[in-house]
Amino acid sequence: MSIDATLKALGIELPAPPKPVASYVPAVLVGDLLYLSGMLPFRDGQVVITGKLGDGVTVERGAEAARLALLNALAVVKHELGSLDRVQRIVRVVGHVASAAGFAQQPAVINGASDLLVQIFGESGRHARVALGAAELPLHAAIELELLVQVKHS
Amino acid sequence: MSIDATLKALGIELPAPPKPVASYVPAVLVGDLLYLSGMLPFRDGQVVITGKLGDGVTVERGAEAARLALLNALAVVKHELGSLDRVQRIVRVVGHVASAAGFAQQPAVINGASDLLVQIFGESGRHARVALGAAELPLHAAIELELLVQVKHS
Amino acid sequence: MSIDATLKALGIELPAPPKPVASYVPAVLVGDLLYLSGMLPFRDGQVVITGKLGDGVTVERGAEAARLALLNALAVVKHELGSLDRVQRIVRVVGHVASAAGFAQQPAVINGASDLLVQIFGESGRHARVALGAAELPLHAAIELELLVQVKHS
DSSP states (O other), X not given: OOHHHHHHXXXXXXXXXXXXXXXXXXXXXXXXXXXXXXXXXXXTTEEOSBSEETBEEOHHHHHHHHHHHHHHHHHHHXXXXXXXXXXXEEEEEEEEEEBOTTOOOHHHHHHHHHHHHHHHHGGGGOBXXXXXXXXXXXXXXXXXXXXXXXXXXX | OOHHHHHHHTTOXXXXXXXXXXXXXXXXXXXXXXXXXXXXXXXXXXXXXXXXXXXXXXXXXXXXXXXXXXXXXXHHHHHHHSOGGGEEEEEEEEEEEEBOTTOOOHHHHHHHHHHHHHHHHGGGGOBEEEEEEESBOGGGBSEEEEEEEEEOOO | OOHHHHHHHXXXXXXXXXXXXXXXXXXXXXXXXXXXXXXXXEETTEEOSBSEETBEEOHHHHHHXXXXXXXXXXXXXXXXXXXXXGEEXXXXXXXXXXXXXXXXXXXXXXHHXXXXXXXXXXXXXXXXXXXXXXXXXXXXXXXXXXXXXXXXXX
């Protein structure tokens, strides 16, 4: 089954990939590694899940933000590679969670992205992961994700 | 001298490697680069050094946390590669230090890991390094470490 | 035009590269990738732009700090490679912005580095980017930059 078919079966529709901005780009491919820019929980050009975990944003809502940021990341990967079937392995995910004082459940929040990666890519979706608590994030986003992806030899 | 012999001479015993969890894995090998998940100061399945630097956790205690997180990382590397003698180079270490307002000695804290890497691996242990102050870390850990390791061609 | 000539035309003089310290090094080259240590806004051995964005440090001043940290990074790259003409691509930049509560303009701050990279390297300077808000940074620096650089085959 293609990844697109898997996405369809999961009822997942990818957003439009975030537009390239002035001096940086959404992703850079070096050899077989695709480095992505930091991804926020964008929908229709807006960060839709803002605020801090431990201060008004629940773990469930944070996990939803992680999932949405991941969909933005996958939209970029698809745009860069032409097809998500060219993903060999999700190598590494860093999840930055905007955290109010005392919040320590960053792993549960980032599971929103990690679990979805395995649902979509199976074993190839199992990644090294770093979960961190950020003081602040761009545009007051609740979550920011970094992805490193290995691409199949073509 | 093998790295195991060096560890023994230094009186260092590695902990059991942290267990793989649901959707992510302790490390991913791509080509000759081993990417590790974020490592916390675990002992016997518990984060044993918690709290913030600059608010109850001293630099010395923080350096001990960095050292313990590193031992967890090396346990993962050994488990993945079979032997620490397969380490070609420690490429990069990122040290996240849970920091109370005004704390700026992150480098001294992360030296707990950096110095030990050179004791164990000699010149091959000299790495690029990033020391950062985090707002919060998973499970209230005082320290989280990221490692990137180059593996010898086998 | 060589990169040195471009720098001259832009009126930019690189600082002396930050000195190697005890157990880590300014950069590690693996294959064709050069990993740099975290770079602070150093001038003459001092961090010259300190404090937090959103609490006394303006976006303009933060962007200046990002630019200065980048010049330190480029000084390291030049020192490691012999010449900046050996840069194939700026792959990735992570910008950590010391952020007071509520500050969310990290991207505008890191543009100080991103825009300069494109001025200096043209298309090769367009990079994947991650902008983050840090609780605290070493030596009270306003900015810390991470760079990953692809090197030309020699």
